[in-house]
Amino acid sequence: MPVADRTKQIASDDILLFCTFRNEDVRLPFFLDYYRKLGINHFLLVDNDSDDGGHDFVKEQPDVSLWKTKGAYGEARYGVDWLTYLQGKYADGHWALTVDVDEFFVYPFCDTRPIRALADWLDASQVRSFGAMLLDMYPKGPVGQAHYQRGSDPFEAANWFDPGNYIMSKNKLLNNLWIQGGPRARTFFASKPKQAPALNKIPFVKWRKPYAYVSSTHMMLPRGLNLVYDQQGGEKTSGILLHAKFLNTFEDRVVEEAARGEHYNAGREYKTYAERHGTDPDLWCQWSEQYINWRQLEILGLMSKGNWA
Amino acid sequence: MTLGVVMLVHTGFDRAAQMVRHWSDAGCPVVVHVDSNVGKKAYDQFVQSLADLSDVRFCARHRCEWGTWGLVAASQEATTLLLEEFAQVQHVYLASGACLPLRPVQELRAYLEARPDTDFIESATTADVPWTVGGLDRERFTLHFPFAWKKHRRLFDRFVQLQQAVGYKRAIPDGLVPHMGSQWWCLTRQTLDAILQDPNRATYEKYFRRVWIPDESYYQTLARLHSRKIESRSLTLAKFDFQGKPHIFFDDHLELLQRSHCFVARKIWHDANLLYQVFPRPSDPSIASQEPNSSTIDRVFSQAVERRTRGRQGLFMQSRFPSTDRQNCIAAAPYAVLHGLDDVFPDFQSWLTKQTGAQVHGHLFARDRVHFADESTTYRGGLSDSARLRDYNAKMFLTNLIWNGRDDYHCFQFGPSDSQDIRWTLAKDTQASIWVVSGAWSIPLFASGRSASDVRAEAARLQRIEDLFLKRLRSPQAYARIKITTLAEFIEAPMEMLQSIIDEIAGHKGNALTEVPKMADLKGFPDFLQDLKNQGMHPFLTGNITVGNTGKSSSPQRRKPYVISQK
Numbered sequence: 001m002p003v004a005d006r007t008k009q010i011a012s013d014d015i016l017l018f019c020t021f022r023n024e025d026v027r028l029p030f031f032l033d034y035y036r037k038l039g040i041n042h043f044l045l046v047d048n049d050s051d052d053g054g055h056d057f058v059k060e061q062p063d064v065s066l067w068k069t070k071g072a073y074g075e076a077r078y079g080v081d082w083l084t085y086l087q088g089k090y091a092d093g094h095w096a097l098t099v100d101v102d103e104f105f106v107y108p109f110c111d112t113r114p115i116r117a118l119a120d121w122l123d124a125s126q127v128r129s130f131g132a133m134l135l136d137m138y139p140k141g142p143v144g145q146a147h148y149q150r151g152s153d154p155f156e157a158a159n160w161f162d163p164g165n166y167i168m169s170k171n172k173l174l175n176n177l178w179i180q181g182g183p184r185a186r187t188f189f190a191s192k193p194k195q196a197p198a199l200n201k202i203p204f205v206k207w208r209k210p211y212a213y214v215s216s217t218h219m220m221l222p223r224g225l226n227l228v229y230d231q232q233g234g235e236k237t238s239g240i241l242l243h244a245k246f247l248n249t250f251e252d253r254v255v256e257e258a259a260r261g262e263h264y265n266a267g268r269e270y271k272t273y274a275e276r277h278g279t280d281p282d283l284w285c286q287w288s289e290q291y292i293n294w295r296q297l298e299i300l301g302l303m304s305k306g307n308w309a
Numbered sequence: 310m311t312l313g314v315v316m317l318v319h320t321g322f323d324r325a326a327q328m329v330r331h332w333s334d335a336g337c338p339v340v341v342h343v344d345s346n347v348g349k350k351a352y353d354q355f356v357q358s359l360a361d362l363s364d365v366r367f368c369a370r371h372r373c374e375w376g377t378w379g380l381v382a383a384s385q386e387a388t389t390l391l392l393e394e395f396a397q398v399q400h401v402y403l404a405s406g407a408c409l410p411l412r413p414v415q416e417l418r419a420y421l422e423a424r425p426d427t428d429f430i431e432s433a434t435t436a437d438v439p440w441t442v443g444g445l446d447r448e449r450f451t452l453h454f455p456f457a458w459k460k461h462r463r464l465f466d467r468f469v470q471l472q473q474a475v476g477y478k479r480a481i482p483d484g485l486v487p488h489m490g491s492q493w494w495c496l497t498r499q500t501l502d503a504i505l506q507d508p509n510r511a512t513y514e515k516y517f518r519r520v521w522i523p524d525e526s527y528y529q530t531l532a533r534l535h536s537r538k539i540e541s542r543s544l545t546l547a548k549f550d551f552q553g554k555p556h557i558f559f560d561d562h563l564e565l566l567q568r569s570h571c572f573v574a575r576k577i578w579h580d581a582n583l584l585y586q587v588f589p590r591p592s593d594p595s596i597a598s599q600e601p602n603s604s605t606i607d608r609v610f611s612q613a614v615e616r617r618t619r620g621r622q623g624l625f626m627q628s629r630f631p632s633t634d635r636q637n638c639i640a641a642a643p644y645a646v647l648h649g650l651d652d653v654f655p656d657f658q659s660w661l662t663k664q665t666g667a668q669v670h671g672h673l674f675a676r677d678r679v680h681f682a683d684e685s686t687t688y689r690g691g692l693s694d695s696a697r698l699r700d701y702n703a704k705m706f707l708t709n710l711i712w713n714g715r716d717d718y719h720c721f722q723f724g725p726s727d728s729q730d731i732r733w734t735l736a737k738d739t740q741a742s743i744w745v746v747s748g749a750w751s752i753p754l755f756a757s758g759r760s761a762s763d764v765r766a767e768a769a770r771l772q773r774i775e776d777l778f779l780k781r782l783r784s785p786q787a788y789a790r791i792k793i794t795t796l797a798e799f800i801e802a803p804m805e806m807l808q809s810i811i812d813e814i815a816g817h818k819g820n821a822l823t824e825v826p827k828m829a830d831l832k833g834f835p836d837f838l839q840d841l842k843n844q845g846m847h848p849f850l851t852g853n854i855t856v857g858n859t860g861k862s863s864s865p866q867r868r869k870p871y872v873i874s875q876k
Contacts, residue, residue: 109559109561112559112560112561113559113560113561114580116580117559117578117580120557120578120579120580121557124554124557125550125552125554131627131628132627133626133627162690162691163690163691163713164689164690164691164692164709164712164713165690165691165692165693165709166626166705166709167701167702167705167706167709168625168626168627168630168702168705169702170630177627177630179627182691183691185693185698186687186691186693186695186698189698190693190695190697190698191695191697192697193697193698193701193702194701200627228627228628229627229628229629229630230617230620230628230629230630230631231630231631231632232618232631232632233618233619233620233622233629233631233636234616234617234618234619234620234629235616235617235620235621235624235626235628235629236617236628236629237617237628238626238627238628285687285691286685286687287687287688287689287690287691287692288691301621301624301626301712302626302627303626303627303628304616304620304626304628304629305613305616306613306616306617306628307550307551307613307614307616307617307618308613309556309609309610309612309613
């Protein structure tokens with residue numbers, strides 16, 4: 001159900017952002033700011049029955065089209081179905097970035113080149129999809145003590161990450177890489193590593209009508225879009241989604257989502273958090289790295305410039 | 310004498326118009342060719358936007374598809390018009406709408422005026438340069454290419470294969486020696502006249518129409534026929550990636566471009582406002598006579614090609630996942646696997662650390678937990694000591710460990726009590742050096758003080774596991790550096806292997822060993838092994854251990870260590 005439909009403004013080569021959210025009023029202002037600065041032209045947002053002020057806030061934004069739904073998040077394949085419909089309708093022929101409200105896209109040269117430069121370069125290279133691994137960011141000290149203020153940069157508080165403990169294997173069915181690891185595998189899932197959350201993501205795609213995400217933005221159909229990695233030893237160009245999950249907002253989310261049980265596998269991940277660490281874990285360790293910029297992530301080998309220079 | 314410009318345009322008309330003005334303002338007549346695929350409205354608008362310039366012409370239009378004759382036809386058309394209309398033109402510069410002059414056009418003109426007879430065109434024989442993508446170098450001159458490479462790749466490839474299979478070869482016209490090079494040239498009027506008015510032009514054209522990517526070979530070949538003086542280089546800075554597509558310059562390339570002193574660069578990103586604002590740089594007499602030098606840019610872009618095609622050895626990440634079925638160099642740096650040595654020398658780990666300064670880990674693959682060098686619970690990169698997590702993907706645990714600490718040399722202890730999933734990876738990896746003392750697992754069993762009948766089953770299990778590992782190490786697919794010795798051989802002359810290990814780890818820094826690690830007390834060990842045999846469990850991997858050889862080495866301190874370095 002459209003709340004604010006400004007899709008008529010979308011120009012033929014606009015770069016679009018797709019996102020579903022629920023009760024994210026506190027995060028939305030910085031989120032929109034961040035992506036406007038990268039050069040997103042239009043935001044297509046789906047509000048999953050929020051009851052805070054976020055709905056009214058985004059409704060008034062001049063570059064946002066907003067839909068609202070009351071359907072349960074879990075039933076609609078974690079929000080993917082709603083977005084698939086909108087993507088099919090509005091994204092055909094556009095570059096489309098699909099992210100969550102707590103995911104911040106970083107790509108090579110993102111501090112000097114707008115996202116259109118990336119899109120144009122990918123077009124020129126005849127690349128249709130662009131991978132960006134999810135990188136969990138966390139504060140030094142208990143997560144609950146990293147206070148996030150509406151509108152501020154979440155990575156001022158949560159600016160640490162695990163630099164070198166990611167493992168991956170190939171999903172033979174869809175040809176995507178399945179990546180796990182990071183602080184969540186290390187702390188919450190050490191005894192059941194198979195259940196550790198997937199970190200592989202393919203958020204930036206030159207959209208065509210029949211395309212569809214299969215599970216969140218982890219993998220896609222047709223399968224060729226999942227080949228964002230090289231198998232001969234070379235490196236394809238890739239980015240990172242900085243994940244601003246572990247802030248004081250995490251605590252409320254864990255309690256709420258564990259009770260709602262609508263995320264993947266009835267919110268198993270959130271239940272694990274709640275059981276294992278209370279809701280206020282400390283993820284920092286002596287090998288944590290403090291975030292500086294994309295070049296640091298490139299040198300560490302978490303993302304790659306590939307042949308973009 | 311004047312410089313004239315032929316500009317090929319198919320998109321980005323606002324920038325193209327801006328470039329036409331640059332050239333025109335500097336006194337260069339311009340003939341523009343617009344791809345006939347461009348719609349009438351866009352074309353008319355473009356022509357209109359330049360209507361105020363008297364020295365700008367638009368020539369008849371051809372269809373310009375990548376790699377086809379149309380591009381040559383377009384430049385021929387435009388060049389003919391330019392030479393006809395502007396008699397004062399002595400050099401013709403071929404540019405595109407995405408070519409940006411970096412230096413004042415006056416400097417380029419002065420440069421050409423000082424070299425009135427020189428043709429600047431990159432032109433090399435196909436036999437000598439491996440530039441081409443897709444392996445078609447010589448063959449692009451001898452086969453037919455009726456199918457578009459970009460649109461009908463499969464047909465293109467099939468047809469090429471077919472011609473190769475039947476041994477088809479087109480004849481190259483007499484007198485022509487195929488040359489190729491960058492399509493962006495700057496030729497003299499004389500050379501162009503000779504090419505365009507060549508009595509054989511029709512024959513050559515007929516031939517080049519069927520050559521693959523003729524715009525990289527037509528002028529390059531014919532200039533060799535007619536030019537008085539060829540400088541085989543392009544005055545246009547253009548870099549290509551591993552697929553032969555041009556690299557694009559962005560605002561953050563400003564400094565690189567400034568330092569290159571190149572006259573013209575391409576391709577410039579349409580929205581690189583800063584570049585379009587800064588270039589062409591204002592004239593500056595102090596640097597006006599600088600020769601173009603693109604070596605820094607060359608380095609940056611060849612690094613990019615290197616990263617895309619070869620990548621960083623030993624890195625497994627989201628966009629680099631080399632198949633290890635096809636490659637044998639797995640980890641990022643050399644490392645050593647020490648199998649059984651810590652059974653013979655109980656404090657081997659600390660001794661080796663002291664001797665080499667390397668990162669000497671305990672049993673990384675122990676079943677209880679990961680024993681990192683510092684026995685910590687997390688290690689570099691955030692690796693956990695959880696055995697479960699490690700075993701979930703043992704290979705990536707190892708590659709991560711080495712990648713994270715690739716500045717150091719890593720060694721770790723290994724044995725049959727450890728988790729064994731990693732053994733194939735170790736055996737295959739050319740980065741691994743594996744030192745095995747087989748049968749050494751019997752020493753801790755002996756030292757436990759339990760009787761042979763008690764440990765019989767355990768001994769059999771360990772021996773079975775170790776035997777499997779040895780089989781892997783002896784398979785033809787084992788590419789690691791492997792040295793296997795039996796326990797019996799080892800304790801007869803331990804210094805030899807120890808010195809080799811030290812030399813390998815410390816390299817030239819390795820000293821002759823002065824301090825020998827303390828060997829486990831082996832008094833009574835032969836009897837223990839005999840008891841095992843009597844129980845029916847033959848420890849065949851230990852070799853033949855007798856009272857004689859254990860006695861000698863149980864007091865190694867008395868021997869004067871005298872070892873000749875292996876290196």
